[in-house]
Amino acid sequence: MSTNKRYSERTLFWLCATVILFVGLGLRDPWPADEPRFMLVAKQMVESGNWLFPMRGDELYPDKPPVFMWIQALLYGLTGSVRIAFLLPSLVSGLIVLGLVRDLGRRLWSDASSSVWHVGAIASWLLLFAVMFTFQFKRAQIDPLITLWVTIGIWAFLRHYLERPSLALWCLAWAACGIGIITKGVGFLPLLVLPIAVWATRARWQSMAPSTRSPMRWLLGPVALVVPIALWLIPMATVAYGGNDPMFRAYADNILFKQTAGRYTNPWLHQQPWYYFIQVVLLQWLPVSLALPFVWRDWRTAWQQRDARILLPLLWVVLVVIFFSLSKGKREVYVLPALPMFCLAVAPFVQRMAAGKGLPRLVSGFNAVLIAFLLLGGAALAFGWMSPPNTLAGNAVPMGYVLLACGAAALGGSLLLRRLHRFAPLAATLSALWIGLSLFAYPLLNDDSSARGLMRDVAARIPADAELGLVAWKEQNLLMRHNRTRTFGFLRPPLAQWQDAAAWAQEQPSRRWLLSERKALPQCMQGAQADFMGVYNRRYWYLVPATHACAASAQEMRDVELDRTKGFEGAFE
Template identity: 50%
Template structure:
């Protein structure tokens, strides 16, 4: 390795010391800010609420969201959150631990796979490339399902690639099949790991270099299917048994929804997140920055490796393309859907980065990227701080950040200045150090600086705290047209009248509930659900959170003789959650 490359990517450390240093840095980046914020929308409060109700009810098998069954996702991720709560006793810590540990796990698997397929240096480069990617760190620091399912898919790929390229290793193969099954009961798409069979069989047929033939009886191959089914049965079997023992029709509806509508139905007839066919091109180019900066140099090298029939490049590269292609067909698309492809893409980049860094043009591109990022942050932060950006002013107003807006824009400016200084100091001699310093400043600042500023308004903690203070400790509270964060952060046992039910139906039930004890009961309600039945003059304003206006009403705020079903426009379309 040239002096330039060595100075750019390493110090005079032993391989073991390099690994320990890398994972110490990764731990600091990923775990920074743990305990400083509550769950933030869109998905985090939903999963945290389900997990909280698991602990409170003792039912970890068929989850609930408020009074309704929650069938959008299998419960494994929420059960992990509940498990970590039983260990820590702190929801602010427990709800993030599955994603944080999954992030570390993906880094570890990527490093070890690179080490085994090439060498220690490639493994370290690959893991570093993954840690530098925006989407990876952002998602690993959020409590969504995608980092956890990405970990299980990466673990499946790890086991399969060890068997397909370094085999025979039947234990690794069975481990990979079992991990794919765990991915299925996490989100359903864990089965995508088994697409690795396609390039493996192609490489085997064409006798590519480095592919393992893995001789053995058919029973060993079939045992992989048994391990896959055993993993899925860990949840599927007891769930089916529990549903069959229940007479209430909502349990049969739960089973049908989670097994069919939320899987094949969501894929073939997506009902949300509609995007054009080329949507993932933007994700691969921009959400995967700065990893994507390597594409102009990595792609020709991959092509030469494919011409040399290197199976180590063929298998992961074809699998990455198949995953992106799989999610391109349905109308519904989100950037996180293709996140499972990111670790293997980082592995492919890591296998070539040593030669890529020797290119002066690449080093110029990295230095320019860091400088441009710094200028963008500095200019935007300064303009927003001075009140000269209409969009920034609107965001501050919508989120109720008048007091913390200056602090937030100060964070943006400081990160921008650090990026500019790092770009000037590193230039083309040490651009990777400049990039690492800039990304560290960004993520540490986001975690320790921005979390406290944004938390109250983003999580709804502040508005629910004010609601509790306004009604007093002895009052009863119910929710209408609510979001998951409202129930999650309520300071007392709270009544709800369904989540996906139309707002007018919720308000009808809430009106009857209020009239049963008008002196003690209050309803926390979204302004948009008033219709003509709620007198705004008699509603008490609570506050603004999650870009919504929230109020408290008592029975005297309901107009006599008003039927919410007729007064609120739309029989079934007045609730966006339906």
């Protein structure tokens, strides 16, 4: 194929990737559950200057290492915009991950590099349109960033073992694992490829690079892993264990032990059966997972031929899924780091499958179902043919028209591109879906989803110079605040928060107000003057002037005394 055609494909890919990922940037605020939490911590870092110990309101936040929040904080300091800073790490990470997959496929299958549709190009297109990839990388959770570090690590390891031994690549892979570990504990995942690579080298699998004869040089790899961890761990542990503040010691214990090995071996959240990730792969890795009934024969042939280019990334994906399956605590996003290598293992066989009948028919059927869902679901919401879900509240009708527009664009794009490539109609549908939701659903749902609407209404209800106390609050409430705001703990029992808030409000009753979630209101507030502010994020919010904020009864406080005596450590239970 001509150089111009390869250039055109590359240009088209990066244009599509940038538009699909970045469209909607600046049109919404952080949405719960995780996005407001991380951005609030990052914003407080900038405002307080305390970068070593993350804070959520007036409490330490011990659930995750600070790397992701550091990056958000740096971007917030540069841009001054929450709406820009909170999403940029994920969006930029997505482009880099796509580039690494594209590069690795091109390098490992260099004999096909003269074709427009070389393996790296196919793998990158597959990854871009995988539902889990696009959905997660358009959100501001830690997982897209950890996927970046994991992909850098596995990219460097595979190049080292399959292309040529390289001390620089070896150290880069270990360093990426180290940064990944202090981003989220599972950053070590690329190391799972090492036993597979050792086995493949000894078994003389095809495509394995010659092994190095200087093993002492490779000891630098573990050193590269330890260095970034030490840069964070040593200062944090010195302050936490070297001082007399039990809060910092509890923070260190929690993040070093409970949130790592403890969370894996004895999880207290998101418990799922052992087969949970099988259904995640089948459903959330669509449409790539549609190839599974057809590609397994090629994988079997690769196993018979001992083709390391296929088996190393594929077996690594299997180990990652098994690793997370062994823990009772499971979330679908845990296996996101394995998705790029899964696409790489499928990509070499896509053109063969596309030339047949089975996969194209399955892809066409999936595309038809998706378009029908958009059109029929949109019409049902727009014309009131069905009861809307509670999450849409009063936005059901306009959201219905958004889905109708997405469906119409998907149908038109599918018809227009059906002769370009057998899989192009599905790409058009998914593009229409992501672009339509980003441009129209983001602004439509933002006020309710982000709590911006609630905090704006509260600010309009109270004087501009008033102080607002938050009770049983969520991170989005503090992040979207307009007035001077005071909190009374986050993980403390709601009624205990109310008791301190009521006492604080009575100190200056003429200028202090309380915003409380319904579950925190004591019995004495039943029937008292409290303005109902609406339902946001499935919670009922009330605004109470200080003059009407009564204290909880002694009996009510005795009921929560056990929680109060747990103190800071009990807050992490």
